[in-house]
Amino acid sequence: MAAYFFDFIIVALLIIGITAINGVLTNGIGEKVFGGKRHSAIADHSAEIQSGWKSVGGKEKK
Template sequence: MAGYIFDFIVVAVLIIGITAINGVLTNGIGEKIFGGKRHSDISNHSAGIQSGWKNVGGKKQK
């Protein structure tokens, strides 16, 4: 029974790990090929809009 549980955990970790790596690689390739010269404009624009916002939640800084 312990062998079955060990095998199950190993296979689950491999499936999750391969899926996560595949997503990251596919995203990176897609940004390089289809992103063009302005692939970071959307995130830069979003950061510019949010630059004056107050932080909410979390711990207060001293």
């Protein structure tokens, strides 16, 4: 019975790990292929919009 649970945990970790790696790789390929030349312009614009926002949550910096 212990061997069954051990095998189950190994398979579960493999499935979760392969899915996570597949998601990261697919996202990276998608950004390279479909991101276009404006990829950094969009990120810069988003950072510019958020520049005046107050920091919410976490501990206050001293």
